Amino acid sequence: MDLQKFEDLENRISQTISLIQKLKQENRELQKQIQTLQEENQEKDKTLGALQEEMQKLKDQPQESRQFKAREEEVRSKVEKMLAKLEELQLQY
DSSP, X not given: OOHHHHHHHHHXXXXXXXXXXXXXXXXXXXXXXXXXXXXXXXXXXXXXXXXXXXXXXXXHHHHHHHHHHHHHHHHHHHHHHHHHHHHHHHHHO
């Protein structure tokens, strides 16, 4: 081979090495971005889970409220019956 062909080959090898270095740097940057995005995604998943849990609690509140009202009515009824019995006792004496 003549000298020109060697120089051309050297230039192509140099360009290839430069391209490989550039691609490696881009790859490192992309890996960092992936890591950052994965961390953000995990945080958002945690937030989503907490929000879904809170939403379920809010959905359950009407049921709890109905149960509380039913229990309250039951207690009210018992208290009224006891008061009526006390009044009967007072009237008897």
